[in-house]
Each structure stands twice: as structure tokens, then as C-alpha cells.
Amino acid sequence: MNSAAVPPALAHDEVVSPVHCRRCGYNLYGLRADGQCPECGLETWESVLHTVDPAASRLPKLRDPARVGSALLSLTVFLLIGAAVLATRPLAGWVEKLDPTGRWALAAHVPAEFTFLAAAAAVGGLWSLRGLDPERGIGEQGAVWRRGIWLLAWVLAVGVVAATVAARLEAVFPLSPAADVLRLSLAVPAVIGLLGLQGILGVIGLRSREYRTARGGRQGITAMVAATMGLAAGGLIRLLGLSQSLGGLATLGAVIGLISTLMLLIGLAYLVVNVWWIRRALHRPPPELSEILGRRA
Ligand SMILES: [Zn+2]
Structure with a gap:
């Protein structure tokens, strides 16, 4: 003390x-x-x-802190939903591959159209950004905030298009790896979006003592960037293994992808908890x- x-x-x-x-x-x-x-x-x-x-x-006042807190919360919830939806079909497929008896047949229970929900979640994320419009008059922090919003806006717009295309591809060409490749290529905008989010959290999160001082309980963006890269690497290894008919390599890739995906989803869920703290501090300063x-x- x-x-x-x-x-x-x-x-x-x-x-x-x-x-x-x-x-x-x-x-x-x-x-x-x-x-x-x-x-x-x-x-x-x-x-x-x-x-x-x-x-x-001591921090500069926000015009409408309650609105900012709610917008940030709904943004992270939509990001979690979008990521979970995008991950569902690959996860089901991977888990199925790991089951040697092949009895689960999980992938058959998730229709290709399910991926459209990810596009809807990205639209929800874009809608949430409205309430996060960067404040004027908070100096350099405002610039970081504004940059974060722009990065997220681009990334979410890419997400809307990519998820829609992936859903169509899977419905029309169910055996083609094209949708998988498209999902993996989303790792690049995902990392950019995470870095934008990091900037925004750095500015807004300072207003919550719970977030500011939580060490172990604070979700690190770097860990989520690492999980995203692990996810992409695992997916590439798996596709490589499949294309060269190397079963062991494909399984290795699937395991790396599975673990990274779970880490990313847990990270996003924890981020929602962190943002819940921030929102509480903004609503009741x-x-x-x-x-x-x-x-x-
Ligand atoms: Zn006392």
C-alpha cells in the first residue's frame, strides 16, 4: 500500500x-x-x-463518455461474434479431422450460409464506430483515437466483403479451398484492426482505474496479434500439407490453427470483459x- x-x-x-x-x-x-x-x-x-x-x-473531458463506453462495448462484442462465426466452420472441420473415427461429422451441421452472419457482425461493428467518433480537443490522444477508428472502419469494411464472398464460395464450390484461403488472408486486416483497437483502448482505457491497473487481468493485444499470426501459419501449413498429400503436415497445421483460433477467441472474450470495466467507469465516473x-x- x-x-x-x-x-x-x-x-x-x-x-x-x-x-x-x-x-x-x-x-x-x-x-x-x-x-x-x-x-x-x-x-x-x-x-x-x-x-x-x-x-x-486529470485527463481531458470527453463530450459524451457514456456513449463512447457503450460504442466500445458493442464494437468488441461484434468483433467477438464475427470472429467466432468465421472460425466455426474451420473449427468444425478441424475437430472432425482430429477424430479418427469420423463419427462426429460436425462440419455437416454448419451450413455455408452461416458465414453470412460474420458479414452482419462486421456491419454491426461499423455501426458501433459511429458512437466512437474521435473527440476534438483532446490533443495528441485524439489523433491516435482517430487513426484507430479509420483502421477499424477499413478492416470491418473488408470483413463485410470477405465474409460475404467466403459464404458464397463455400455454398457454390464446397470442395474448393478458396474460402479457406480467403479466411486466412483476413489475418492481415485482423492484425491491422487489432493495432487500431490497441490505440483506442490506450486512450479510452486510461479512464478506468480497474483497466489501467489490472496487470494479469488485462487482455494484451500483442498476444492476440500473435494468435492471429499463429492461426494464419497453421492454416497455411494445413493447406500446404493437403496440396502435397502430406497427412502429418496437414494435421500439424490443423492443430496449430485450432489452438491459435481458441486463443484468439478467448482473448476477444476477455477483451469484452475489459471493455465492460471501461464502460462502467465512463458511465459512472x-x-x-x-x-x-x-x-x-
Ligand atoms: Zn476505518
């Missing part, structure tokens, strides 16, 4: 709204900022700091220090 000292200018202020002691819950209303909790002795200042999140309150401390006339 780092017990920061009370800034001298605030030392004689009193707690002017109900702040509860971090340790025992005692209401510190009316006590001095440099005092201690009468119940447990914890510094009042520590409970005040815990209540206000000074780091977030912590009070300003000036609302908590003051001097009574």
Missing part, C-alpha cells in the same frame, strides 16, 4: 460528502483530510484517493476531488 501524503493545500479541508473508509466502511463525512478513521485508524486521505481516481480526473473535499464556511 503506498500511502501518499495529503497535498499541503488540502490538509485542512474536510470531507464534505459521504466517503466510506476503505478498510472498515466508517462514514468519514466531516473529518479532516489529514486525519484518520476513528474506527480503524486508516488515513482518511487513502479512502479519499480510492474514491476519486485522481489519474482519471468517480467524483472529482473538489466534490469530496472542501472547507465548511
Whole structure:
């Protein structure tokens, strides 16, 4: 516990709204900022700091933080849905290959048209971007934010087209690997989109103390980029193995692809949780220090 000292200018202020002691819950209303909790002795200042999140309150104000939080959440949910839909047919196929008895026949249960849902999810993602329009007047952070939005917009537009084409290809040429190749080539825009998302999260995520300070619980974008590249590599190895009739190589590729796909989906699901924290902080921002401390006339 780092017990920061009370800034001298605030030392004689009193707690002017109900702040509860971090340790025992005692209401510190009316006590001095440099005092201690009468119940447990914890510094009042520590409970005040815990209540206000000074780091977030130093950031430039957003015009409509609640809208930004909801848009970010719906964007990541659509990304998760889109990725899960795109992965479903390959996953079913891969799992089927791993089953030597061939009894599961999973792929037969997922029609080619299912992939259209990924295009719909990408449209949903584009729609979510509307609520994320980069704010003016937040300086350099705004530039990072704006770039992230543009990257995501391009990537989602590519996703709409690619998923639609992949669904058609699979329906018309069910045995051709063309749809697989198309899916794999989406790894490139996916990485670009993840990097755009990283920029946006870097700017907006700072406003949530839970996100800012979570170390283990924060989904790293780098890990998801690595999973995307693993997914593409596995898919290429599998296609290579299939084209050269090397069964072992194809299985190796399938296993790498399967593991990477699961890692990516778990990563996206965790990202949704992280964004849920950010949204919560944006919808209910912590009070300003000036609302908590003051001097009574
Ligand atoms: Zn206490």
C-alpha cells in the first residue's frame, strides 16, 4: 500500500460528502483530510484517493463518455461474434479431422450460409464506430483515437466483403479451398484492426482505474496479434500439407490453427470483459476531488 501524503493545500479541508473508509466502511463525512478513521485508524486521505481516481480526473473531458463506453462495448462484442462465426466452420472441420473415427461429422451441421452472419457482425461493428467518433480537443490522444477508428472502419469494411464472398464460395464450390484461403488472408486486416483497437483502448482505457491497473487481468493485444499470426501459419501449413498429400503436415497445421483460433477467441472474450470495466467507469465516473473535499464556511 503506498500511502501518499495529503497535498499541503488540502490538509485542512474536510470531507464534505459521504466517503466510506476503505478498510472498515466508517462514514468519514466531516473529518479532516489529514486525519484518520476513528474506527480503524486508516488515513482518511487513502479512502479519499480510492474514491476519486485522481489519474482519471486529470485527463481531458470527453463530450459524451457514456456513449463512447457503450460504442466500445458493442464494437468488441461484434468483433467477438464475427470472429467466432468465421472460425466455426474451420473449427468444425478441424475437430472432425482430429477424430479418427469420423463419427462426429460436425462440419455437416454448419451450413455455408452461416458465414453470412460474420458479414452482419462486421456491419454491426461499423455501426458501433459511429458512437466512437474521435473527440476534438483532446490533443495528441485524439489523433491516435482517430487513426484507430479509420483502421477499424477499413478492416470491418473488408470483413463485410470477405465474409460475404467466403459464404458464397463455400455454398457454390464446397470442395474448393478458396474460402479457406480467403479466411486466412483476413489475418492481415485482423492484425491491422487489432493495432487500431490497441490505440483506442490506450486512450479510452486510461479512464478506468480497474483497466489501467489490472496487470494479469488485462487482455494484451500483442498476444492476440500473435494468435492471429499463429492461426494464419497453421492454416497455411494445413493447406500446404493437403496440396502435397502430406497427412502429418496437414494435421500439424490443423492443430496449430485450432489452438491459435481458441486463443484468439478467448482473448476477444476477455477483451469484452475489459471493455465492460471501461464502460462502467465512463458511465459512472468517480467524483472529482473538489466534490469530496472542501472547507465548511
Ligand atoms: Zn476505518
